[in-house]
Amino acid sequence: MRKLIAAEAAKTQWILIAFLIAVDLLVNMSLGISDLDMLQEYYAANWPHFLMVVYNFHTMFFFPLFSGILAALLCSYEHRSGGWNQLLVMPYSRTRMYAAKYIMLAMILAVIQLTFIGAAVVTGFLTGVEGNMDLGMVIISAFSGWISILPLAALQLWFSSRLSSFGIAFSLNVACVLPNIVLSGLHSLYGMWFPFVLPFYAMMPQGTPFAPRVDELSLYVWIGISLAAAFLLGSRSFQKKIIT
Amino acid sequence: MEQYVLETSDLTKTYGNYSAVDGVSLKVPQCSIYGFLGANGAGKSTTMKMVLGLIKPDRGSIRVFGRPFPQERTRILRRVGALIESPSYYGHLTGYQNLRIVAKLMDVSESQIMETLEWVRLENQADKKVKHYSLGMKQRLGIAMAIVHRPKLLILDEPTNGLDPSGIQEIRSFIKSIPEKFGMTVLISSHLLHEIEQIAEHVGIIHEGQLIYQDTLASLQEKGGDLPLERIFLEMTGQGRSL
Numbered sequence: 001m002r003k004l005i006a007a008e009a010a011k012t013q014w015i016l017i018a019f020l021i022a023v024d025l026l027v028n029m030s031l032g033i034s035d036l037d038m039l040q041e042y043y044a045a046n047w048p049h050f051l052m053v054v055y056n057f058h059t060m061f062f063f064p065l066f067s068g069i070l071a072a073l074l075c076s077y078e079h080r081s082g083g084w085n086q087l088l089v090m091p092y093s094r095t096r097m098y099a100a101k102y103i104m105l106a107m108i109l110a111v112i113q114l115t116f117i118g119a120a121v122v123t124g125f126l127t128g129v130e131g132n133m134d135l136g137m138v139i140i141s142a143f144s145g146w147i148s149i150l151p152l153a154a155l156q157l158w159f160s161s162r163l164s165s166f167g168i169a170f171s172l173n174v175a176c177v178l179p180n181i182v183l184s185g186l187h188s189l190y191g192m193w194f195p196f197v198l199p200f201y202a203m204m205p206q207g208t209p210f211a212p213r214v215d216e217l218s219l220y221v222w223i224g225i226s227l228a229a230a231f232l233l234g235s236r237s238f239q240k241k242i243i244t
Numbered sequence: 245m246e247q248y249v250l251e252t253s254d255l256t257k258t259y260g261n262y263s264a265v266d267g268v269s270l271k272v273p274q275c276s277i278y279g280f281l282g283a284n285g286a287g288k289s290t291t292m293k294m295v296l297g298l299i300k301p302d303r304g305s306i307r308v309f310g311r312p313f314p315q316e317r318t319r320i321l322r323r324v325g326a327l328i329e330s331p332s333y334y335g336h337l338t339g340y341q342n343l344r345i346v347a348k349l350m351d352v353s354e355s356q357i358m359e360t361l362e363w364v365r366l367e368n369q370a371d372k373k374v375k376h377y378s379l380g381m382k383q384r385l386g387i388a389m390a391i392v393h394r395p396k397l398l399i400l401d402e403p404t405n406g407l408d409p410s411g412i413q414e415i416r417s418f419i420k421s422i423p424e425k426f427g428m429t430v431l432i433s434s435h436l437l438h439e440i441e442q443i444a445e446h447v448g449i450i451h452e453g454q455l456i457y458q459d460t461l462a463s464l465q466e467k468g469g470d471l472p473l474e475r476i477f478l479e480m481t482g483q484g485r486s487l
Contacts, residue, residue, distance in 0.1 A: 003348055003349055004349065006348055007348055007349055010337075010344065010345050011334055011337065011345065013336060077334050077336075080334075080335065081331065081332060081333050081334070081335055082328070082329055082332030082333075083332060083333075083334065085298065085328045085329060085332050086332035086333075086346075086389070088296075088297070088298055089296045089297070089298065089324070089326045089328070090321065090346075090349050090350070091317075091318045091319070091321035091322040091349075091350075092318065092349070093317075093318065242298070242300075
């Protein structure tokens with residue numbers, strides 16, 4: 001299994017991933033800083049409000065969109081130039097090959113999440129956000145944000161392993177993050193069925209004006225169930241994949 | 245009794261009403277080059293893909309090294325190398341990186357990677373991205389990736405397709421030397437009679453999904469008497485089209 005993951009890592013174009021992270025950080029940190037100045041008459045320039053602004057676009061657009069781009073990227077190496085033939089005649093079970101791709105995807109998303117949270121904290125301190133930062137809350141939101149992207153990542157890998165066009169995958173993903181604008185306003189019981197909105201529910205700091213109404217128990221039970229279902233269905237479909 | 249490296253029995257694959265492969269029983273003897281000959285669409289690739297587990301047969305059985313496939317798939321594939329509908333490669337990586345990925349998955353030492361690169365004469369191009377390789381170089385890399393772990397059975401599906409005459413000559417000379425140099429058995433498919441004639445000792449002819457001949461090339465020549473090989477093939481397939 002470790003060898004399969006190492007092979008995935010060797011194939012991955014890390015420069016592209018660095019670029020995605022850079023865009024994510026640049027947009028969200030500048031939004032955080034500028035909004036902090038602009039919105040001072042409405043909100044106190046404290047940590048929960050700063051994180052709310054910084055998290056907003058990351059959870060609603062960037063993070064779900066990246067899960068799709070990355071899944072398509074990880075499968076594009078095999079979709080191009082007969083790569084599936086090459087991979088599937090290796091002496092490893094298909095379940096393991098699929099799991100290795102998923103673990104790679106989840107790990108890259110974890111790296112993105114860690115870099116994002118790290119940058120948010122550093123930016124907050126540099127711009128002089130008021131009050132004390134609740135470190136526990138920041139760590140929990142980073143972790144729960146990552147957990148909440150996993151069902152979507154499983155779904156993305158399932159589709160990407162079937163769909164060879166990177167362009168179509170990208171357009172579909174852009175189209176799919178747009179309903180988040182509406183769904184993020186709903187109570188989590190109604191919105192959580194749409195996997196793209198899960199990171200928003202899981203990460204947004206509660207007690208802030210943008211915070212969604214969340215029922216945590218049902219949210220995390222659903223994250224667990226949908227993750228297992230999407231992964232198993234994707235893996236099953238991969239077992240049956242026929243190379244033409 | 246002769247030991248077969250690869251043996252299929254009644255291998256069949258049907259798509260709707262169309263039989264792509266119909267009751268094929270291949271017998272590939274050890275350390276030979278077995279030429280699998282047939283026109284385009286005759287069922288060569290489908291048969292090879294079934295042998296490698298890329299396509300599931302509707303009927304029939306496969307034994308590789310005397311072991312049942314796919315029941316012992318992982319164990320068997322450790323000792324099989326393949327180049328299917330080539331070339332297969334990761335274009336954004338260099339030749340060396342491509343080979344290293346396969347080597348990693350197959351537990352191959354660094355020195356064996358270098359040795360293989362030298363053997364296919366790519367050692368000076370190893371640090372170039374594969375998307376900038378010529379087709380001939382890609383094909384040589386494909387062969388390197390298929391043999392880097394020194395398999396006992398090498399399966400090559402039309403390895404000279406699309407190459408220019410000098411490229412064909414080059415690949416042919418590589419393939420010819422494989423059984424002796426590495427002790428591998430080679431199963432190679434082609435739609436070109438003269439190609440198989442130049443490298444193979446055993447030959448199987450597939451026509452419209454059915455294996456219509458299987459024996460040594462010499463006995464095929466004997467069977468035809470004074471007729472040129474091309475004539476024998478055309479008569480066997482009952483068609484005027486050239487193989």
